[in-house]
Amino acid sequence: MRTILTLGLPIIGSHLGQMAIGVTDTMMLGWYGAHELAAVTLGATLLHLLFLVGSGFAWAVMPLVATFNAEGDETSLRRATRMGLWLSLAFAAIVLPVLMLSEPILRLLGQGEALAASGALYLRIAGWGIIPMLSVMVIKSYLSALEHTRPVLWIILISALLNGLINWAFIFGNWGAPELGIAGAAWASNVTQLFTLICVVAYARLRLPEHDIFRRLWKVDIEMMARVFRLGWPIGLTTLSEAGLFSASVVMMGWLGTIPLAAHGIVVQLASVTFMVHMGLSNVATVRAGNALGWRDADYMARGAWVVTALSLGFAAMTIAAFLLIPHALMRLFLDPGEPAIGQILELGTYLLIAAALFQLVDGAQVIALGLLRGVQDTTVPMIMAAFSYWGVGLPLSYVLGFMLEMGGFGVWLGLAGGLGCACVALMGRFWFAVLPRLSRALV
16 A cells, blocks of 8 residues: 555646646636637647547556566557657647637637637647657656656646746736736746646656667557557547547536536546545556566556555545535535536535436546556546446436436436446456456466
8 A cells, every 4th residue: 555655646746736737727717708718618628538548558668668677678668658758749740730720610619709719729739749748648657657657746736836837928918927817827827838748758757767668769660559449449439438428518517507517627637636646546556557567467466456455445535525525615615606507516516416426436446446447557448447337338327317317416416326337337347357367367
């Protein structure tokens, strides 16, 4: 447990720091204007969805590097990281035209002319940031697999602070800077991502010169590229399918009206913060399972899996208590006391937090299971299981409960809980009753 927390707490902190960058953008643009906030939310959603798909190759680097490091294979470790960068940059090159020419796409999605134009303006600038964003993800995965997590945490925290300062200057025109509004937020994002990339690359070169991961970066390695690709594309689609489920829930809550959508947005923010803890523990599970695979130690793998699952369940229990006991205090953090509809939002949000509390246990457990399975390089079947759970169970159940049975927002969230619960049972079952027994026999 001590070993897992030593590795996990900085990873959790870096996830929360990364999330703070998005929260800062939202808050500052909200102060600037409602139209600007809506436009950047629209553009950032498209950028984030494409980023999630491309980040699958970066996530694939983590278990590979952990296993190669345990085996003492520095050559393969370097090859995997380098090909992770190649695939990430290739993906960025493919989607960049979509980001540069996004206005027709946003209009096809039913957005108004002014909103689509402003969202496209943001993406024409911020879209270039997908190149450093995906590169940072690869280097972070490499460093996390080698348990160099504290420096990454400090880099992310400094980046979050830098992003806030640049936003303050260029969105509003403070400190003698030009007032750029949406464009200022986009430039702040790009500068922040580039700064983060320079820092993680510098750290990797200075602290781990023996790996020399950038040596012959231009040289293609078809064999390792295929291995990273096979492992990475299912991870990207799995992440996208879960994000897509919650995006679909936003649409359904919008059908119910402004008040339900506002309450939903607050509860999603709260659930997202708690999810970052489980995500950090999932990353630890990936690294530890990858180590155990390299050491050929199934007992170590099982012990680590039990401990990381127990930590996730323990944190979920605390979250459930908070959601049930102090719902109004949590939601008021996101509301102006003078908001005319605050009473209605708090009332509905309380019910949504009850549903969110129901899925805390299963949401944490399913992402832990995904981390364990990624650590042993099992990603394709889990992708199918997760996609079916999210879209074959969760989404239809949300619609049936929310609209056909007229349970409203509470029903939509119960459906989300059902989908995540299905994923939890399927993925945990696969690891404990299929993958781990098979590995235990193979690693003897």
